[in-house]
Amino acid sequence: MERVFKNFKKYRYLLFELTKKNIKLKYRRSYLGILWTLLEPILTTVVLTLVFSSLRKKSDTTFPVYILTGRLLYSLFSQATKQAMKSIRSNSGMIKKVYVPKYIYPLSDVLSNYIIFLISMLVLFGAMFVFKVYPTKYIFNAFIPLILLLVLCLGMGLILATLAVFFRDMEYLWSVVLMLIMYTAAIFYDASTVPAQWIFNFNPIYHIIVNFRNSVYGSPLDINALMISVGYSFASLIIGIILFYRKQDKFILNI
Amino acid sequence: MSKEVIKVDNIGMRFNLMEKKVDNLKEYFIKLLKNEIRYQEFWALKDISFKVNKGDRLGILGLNGAGKSTLLKIIAGVLKASEGELQIKGKIVPLLELGAGFDPQYTGVENIYLYGAVLGYPKEFINDKYNEIVEFSELGDFINVPVKNYSSGMKARLGFSIATIMDPEILILDEVLSVGDAKFRKKSEKRILDMFERGVTVLFVSHSIEQIRRICSRAIILDKGILVADGPVENVCTLYEEKYVETEKILKKAKKKKKKKKAAVQETGEVTVKEALKEEVNEDIKEEVIEKVTEEVKESVN
Numbered sequence: 001m002e003r004v005f006k007n008f009k010k011y012r013y014l015l016f017e018l019t020k021k022n023i024k025l026k027y028r029r030s031y032l033g034i035l036w037t038l039l040e041p042i043l044t045t046v047v048l049t050l051v052f053s054s055l056r057k058k059s060d061t062t063f064p065v066y067i068l069t070g071r072l073l074y075s076l077f078s079q080a081t082k083q084a085m086k087s088i089r090s091n092s093g094m095i096k097k098v099y100v101p102k103y104i105y106p107l108s109d110v111l112s113n114y115i116i117f118l119i120s121m122l123v124l125f126g127a128m129f130v131f132k133v134y135p136t137k138y139i140f141n142a143f144i145p146l147i148l149l150l151v152l153c154l155g156m157g158l159i160l161a162t163l164a165v166f167f168r169d170m171e172y173l174w175s176v177v178l179m180l181i182m183y184t185a186a187i188f189y190d191a192s193t194v195p196a197q198w199i200f201n202f203n204p205i206y207h208i209i210v211n212f213r214n215s216v217y218g219s220p221l222d223i224n225a226l227m228i229s230v231g232y233s234f235a236s237l238i239i240g241i242i243l244f245y246r247k248q249d250k251f252i253l254n255i
Numbered sequence: 256m257s258k259e260v261i262k263v264d265n266i267g268m269r270f271n272l273m274e275k276k277v278d279n280l281k282e283y284f285i286k287l288l289k290n291e292i293r294y295q296e297f298w299a300l301k302d303i304s305f306k307v308n309k310g311d312r313l314g315i316l317g318l319n320g321a322g323k324s325t326l327l328k329i330i331a332g333v334l335k336a337s338e339g340e341l342q343i344k345g346k347i348v349p350l351l352e353l354g355a356g357f358d359p360q361y362t363g364v365e366n367i368y369l370y371g372a373v374l375g376y377p378k379e380f381i382n383d384k385y386n387e388i389v390e391f392s393e394l395g396d397f398i399n400v401p402v403k404n405y406s407s408g409m410k411a412r413l414g415f416s417i418a419t420i421m422d423p424e425i426l427i428l429d430e431v432l433s434v435g436d437a438k439f440r441k442k443s444e445k446r447i448l449d450m451f452e453r454g455v456t457v458l459f460v461s462h463s464i465e466q467i468r469r470i471c472s473r474a475i476i477l478d479k480g481i482l483v484a485d486g487p488v489e490n491v492c493t494l495y496e497e498k499y500v501e502t503e504k505i506l507k508k509a510k511k512k513k514k515k516k517k518a519a520v521q522e523t524g525e526v527t528v529k530e531a532l533k534e535e536v537n538e539d540i541k542e543e544v545i546e547k548v549t550e551e552v553k554e555s556v557n
Contacts (some may be wrong), residue, residue, distance in 0.1 A: 014372035021369060025360050098349060098373055099332030169280045229369045249335040253270065 007101055015104050015111070022083075037120045041072055045127070052188040057098035062131045062217075068124050069213050070187030072117065073145075077153060077205050078178045080113035084157025085164045085174060092255040102248050106161045110153045128216065136218035142219065145212040148233045151202060155236030158244040165251050185209055204232040259463035260344050260425060260456050261307040261330065266301040267338035268325050268480075300480045303339070309424075312457040314471035314488060316464070316495045321477040323460045327427055330458065345424025345456070348374065363394055363413060366402050370417050381440030384420045391446075392416040393439065412439055419446055426450060428459045464492050464500075533537045 019067065027033045048071065049064045056063070084106035086094065091105045164170040184203045191200060191210075200206045207225035214221055273297040300322045316460045317323045328334040329341065331349045334337055353462040356373045357366045367388055371376055371381040381388075389398050402410060426447075451457070451470075467474060467488065474491035477500075484491050 010375055011372075013378050014375070016378075017369050017372040021358060021361065021365075024365075025358070027361065094373060096333060098356060099347075100373055100375075167280045167283070173280075252334060 005035050010103055011104055014100065015108055017044040018104065018108035019112045019115070022109060023115060026112075026116070034115060034119070037116050039119050041068060041075070041123045045071060045123075047189050054191075060061070062133050065124070065127050065131050065216065066135045066213070068127050069216055070209050072120060072124060073149060073205060073209050073212060074148065074182055074185055074187055076113060076117040077156075080110045080137050080153040081156045081160055082174065082178070083109040083113060084153070085160035085171060087157075088161050088165050088251055089255055093255065096252060102251060103158070103244060106157045106244075107154065110150070110157050114150055114153070124216070133217060135216070138215050138218050138220060140215075141221050142212055142215035144226070145208045145215070145229065149205070149208050149227050150230075150235040151237050152208070154234065155238070156204070158240030159236060162240075162243045162247050165247070165254050181205060201228065204229075204236070207232070256311040258344075259306055259342075260309050261458075262337070262342040263303055263305050263330070265339035266300055266303045266326075266329060266336045266341060267298060268322070268329065268334065269337040270297045270299055271295070271417065272297050282524070292426060296479050300329070300336070300477075303477075303480075303482050305475060305482065305485055307456060307458070310454040311473055312451065312471045314467035314474035314491075315458065315476035315477065316458045316467065316474055316491065318499060320479075322480040323477055324429065326477065327460060331427055343425070346375075346421070347425045347427060348418055348421070348423035349427040350415070350418055350429065353411040353418065357389055357402045357410065357414070359373060360401055362401050363389075363398035363405075365393075367417055370414070374418065374421075376421060381423070388413075388416045388420055391420075391442075396511070408436070408439075415443055419443075419450070422450065422453060423455060425456045425458070428457060428461075464496060468492055 027036055030036060032039065045068045047066055048067045052067070053059075053063055060066070087105040087109045088102065094100065095102060095105075127133075160170060160174060181203055184199050185206045186200070186209065191197075191206075194200075207222075207229040210225045211221050211229065213233075287307070303326065315323050315326065325334065327349070329336050330343070331347055333349075349356065356370050358369060361369060368378070368381055372378075391396075392409075392415075394413060397405070397409065402413075426445075455531060457470070459470055470486065473486070473487045474484075474488045474495075475482060476491060476495055476557075484494055
């Protein structure tokens with residue numbers, strides 16, 4: 001254990017460099033560059049609002065904020081897990097030549113996506129003021145679901161990265177699973193209108209979104225949702241660490 | 256001076272060669288259900304034990320596929336041995352395929368920091384050495400250009416400059432002493448020789464016995480994953496020449512007859528080869544030829 005920490009200390013600069021690289025290269029060849037982190041959620045929210053507000057019976061002026069809270073969290077989850085899943089294979093050149101603790105790669109992918117996500121939170125702040133959802137003292141609770149989401153992304157990232165090394169199919173399978181997660185996460189509809197409530201229990205990010213929305217809309221955390229999301233996040237992290245740790249020496253033989 | 260820096264103890268490396276490569280879930284489960292997953296064991300290394308003291312310059316000899324690269328990868332920490340123990344004291348810098356860790360979209364400057372971080376250097380250290388690296392690589396203004404636009408020589412120069420900037424305790428060289436043009440090669444050789452003087456421990460793989468004789472103080476021979484000889488460089492090299500190069504010469508002669516038929520096609524190549532063999536000066540070309548011939552012979556046998 002002590003050795004792991006010592007090693008991490010030695011390579012934390014590499015973690016920083018890789019995270020920086022991911023962020024820098026993401027928008028390098030685009031004209032608007034880092035502005036896309038703000039533009040992208042604005043544009044998708046506009047589209048989703050136009051499409052789904054016509055399907056809703058009751059009119060709700062804060063609907064864009066509702067969509068944005070779900071959409072931002074979901075897109076972090078999907079981007080971070082997708083990228084972490086491919087991290088071992090896309091860095092195979094490096095892994096085959098130099099010794100580097102391998103968890104650095106999925107970790108840096110999750111972290112860089114998280115940083116981009118935090119920047120795009122500015123859009124949510126803007127939207128809250130435009131649509132008059134003013135923050136209350138409960139807004140400070142928001143950091144709890146946000147940290148749980150980071151833990152969940154890390155755990156799922158480690159699990160998927162390990163599986164994807166041995167089975168390339170995971171990359172295709174996961175995008176289907178992600179679609180399922182998106183539609184059952186109540187991003188652009190009201191969860192209470194769904195008759196089959198049990199379905200939300202199988203969604204790893206739904207309860208995180210619920211508590212994040214509670215914090216934004218000025219109500220206390222839902223304890224039941226909190227318990228479930230803590231369960232999902234830490235279970236995936238523990239499984240991820242064990243799986244990754246046990247299989248990492250075999251990665252090189254399969255990439 | 257006789258401090259042990261590398262201790263290889265009964266190292267073995269097993270590869271499972273699946274008879275048919277399975278890398279998708281469907282096939283895997285079908286084969287699992289049918290109980291058809293069989294592995295063919297292949298030992299790339301078996302019971303390798305040796306010690307390297309500080310300041311030793313160890314040459315590793317062996318034919319193609321003898322396990323030289325596998326051994327280096329295990330020592331560098333890239334591969335984990337299936338058996339045995341490995342103890343290493345000190346910082347290892349592997350000079351294998353220079354520039355492989357670069358990101359093509361990044362500029363030279365950014366890659367210096369990235370590659371430095373990959374090798375485990377802290378940021379302050381790279382800051383200190385930054386000018387020295389740029390100067391040594393002779394890239395000039397190209398340092399601000401994305402690496403994807405570099406020539407392979409430029410990439411190798413930059414890689415070499417970064418990797419050798421720090422004084423490593425253990426240096427792993429895999430036939431990389433031929434980087435860039437003649438001028439840079441001289442410079443890089445000088446840098447490596449300077450390191451030798453400071454007492455760096457070297458592991459060196461080469462097919463050129465000449466180079467091994469020049470650089471190393473000790474040598475080992477690997478044959479199909481087994482350590483067959485270990486001793487002072489002169490003795491081991493002579494043994495290697497007798498045992499392996501001679502047998503290859505016989506193979507080569509047999510092949511040469513065959514080759515004459517092809518001579519019309521490869522006229523120019525054949526001429527240089529013949530000259531080199533006659534004079535027996537250019538050890539490198541000879542080695543290359545021997546390699547080629549053995550491969551061809553093996554192919555024709557199969």
